[in-house]
Amino acid sequence: MATAPELPCHAAATFDDAQAIVRQSCAPLGVEWVPLAKAGRRTLAGDAIAQIDSPRRDSAAMDGFAVRSEDFAGDFTRFVLQGESVAGGSQPLPLRPGAAMRISTGAPIPLGADRVVMREHARLDGKEVILPRTSGKPHVRPRASDFAKGTALLPAGSRIGPRAMVVAAAADIAKLPVWRQPRLRVMVNGDELVVPGNAAPDVDTIPDSLSEALLLMARQWGAKPLGTLRSMDRVEDLRAAAMAAMDGTDLIVVAGGASHGHRDLARRALMPLGLRMAFAGVAMKPGKPLWYGRIGRTHVLGLPGNPTAALTTARLFLAPMICALSGAGFDQALQWSEHRLLHDAPGRSDRDQFLCAAGDNAGDGVAIIERQEASAQMLLARADLLVERRAHAVPAVAGSRVRCLRF
Structure with missing residues (x-):
């Protein structure tokens, strides 16, 4: 099993530095043999x-008649029928000179035969078959010719x-x-959060819209989701949830509690458990509150609570983390491609931006969705790409090409 690298200590990080830290920290978890x-x-x-071997014996590649090439005389030759070889059957008797054996695709070739004449070219006459001389493929799959x-x-x-x-x-x-698949748990906190389907009776509650989405993303990228733990907005409740979440878990995803407000308690709750921070905050938009650390060998990723910000940072950090921990490699989840802008794109931001966008039917064009709000949710139904706009980049005009990541 690979040894987890030591974490550097960063108060805040650029997007590139944050990715480098996570990449360095996430080694494959170990090997197991599975059915x-x-x-x-x-x-x-x-x-x-x-x-x-495959195939395990010389076998027919076509339905037809197995023959010896040396027995042909002229354009058409009459052969005596000698039994049949079928797929899954035992090795037939050797082929006698002047004889032909009916044979089906995948059936073993009789010893002495070196060619199969397709049945479409054969003409049966009682106990004999008339076959044409063919110069094309022999329609024989030699033993181990596949592997x-x-x-x-x-x-x-x-x-x-x-x-x-x-x-x-x-x-x-x-x-x-x-x-080994990384075992993952999601932790969410909030007095107002309830399981979807239970918010309608109480106007002071809202559905937990992130947990199931994060568990699905984790499963899609190769993790083994272990479920969600929800807690109230109290340090002691969060700490108890974290202690429960750590049992048999390789990666904890904290959804919410990852900002700078007085109600964002996640890091305060986890520090007494041995949380060692690698960075707290990333110069990106959305997702500035993103943080990452470890409790022993357990990785902890803190996502913003706003839905679009959470899903964006999860795609950029959680997905590659899972790939790295499961042996596929960090970059497996970061296959960037270039697409042609259908409309002008903003620029001159003080942070790297990752904007929700929709690809066109042709597959090359991309349109950045209007009203990019970290707390929005409806735009996620339309967004299938993230468009990268680096800090201080000049505005891009329609027709120019931009880097995109499949969302």
């Missing part, structure tokens, strides 16, 4: 090695998706070595 059925979306910690036993089929670092799953299953692999 193939549970390896989906996991990252390989070692090569996946073929346990068998051989002992071959490294999927290299370490591969993510197991449906296509990789096919390869591993075909290679008769029962278990795979994968990096």
Whole structure:
């Protein structure tokens, strides 16, 4: 298991410095062997090695008739039928000279045969078959022509998706070595917050709109969500929730309680538990209150309470953290691309900005959504991209290209 790097101590950070700190601090958590059925979306910690040849025997690539090329005489040759070889069947008897064996796709080729003539070209005549001489493909898959036993089929670092799953299953692999998934809990605090569906009767309450979204994002990027702990706006309640959250948890996400108001109590509650801060505040918009630290080996990421700010900073920091901890690499979640602006974009901000935007149907154009408010929620339904606008950049005109991240 990798040793967690020591954290630097920063009171505040630029966006680039904050990302560098988190990148350096998040090492893969360790290796475990899991059954193939549970390896989906996991990252390989070692090569996946073929346990068998594929195919296991010389086999037919087409339905037809297995023959010996040397038995052809002229353009058409009459062959005596000699049994049948079927997929999943045992190795048939060797093919006699002048004989042809009916064969199905995937069936073992009889010893002596070197060609399969497709059934569409055959003409049956009682116990014989008339076949044309063909000069094209022999339609034979030699043993181990796809892969051989002992071959490294999927290299370490591969993510197991449906296509990789096919390869591993075909290679008769029962278990795979994968990096452990980070176990994640969300903590939210607020006297006014209630579980969605319970706010309507009381005008003084609001639904907790972040917890389920953060758990879903965590699951999408490879974490193992352990649920949400909610607490009131009291230091002792927050501390008790944090103590409960730390049990078996690699990453705690504090949603809210990450600002500078007198009711934002998260850091004060966690300091007695051994919280060591790496940075408190980032020069970015939205998301200035973002903070990060560790309690022992448990990573703690404090997100702003405003929904758009929380989701934006989670996409930029939580997603790459999960990828790094699960062995996929920090940059796996930060695949930036360039898109053409459909409208003018603002500039000359004193902080790096990450603006919610919507891509066009063609896939290249991007429009920054109006009324960028950290507390807004409806715009998140439209936003599928984040547009990067660096501090002090001049305004960008329509048609120019900007860096974007899939939101």
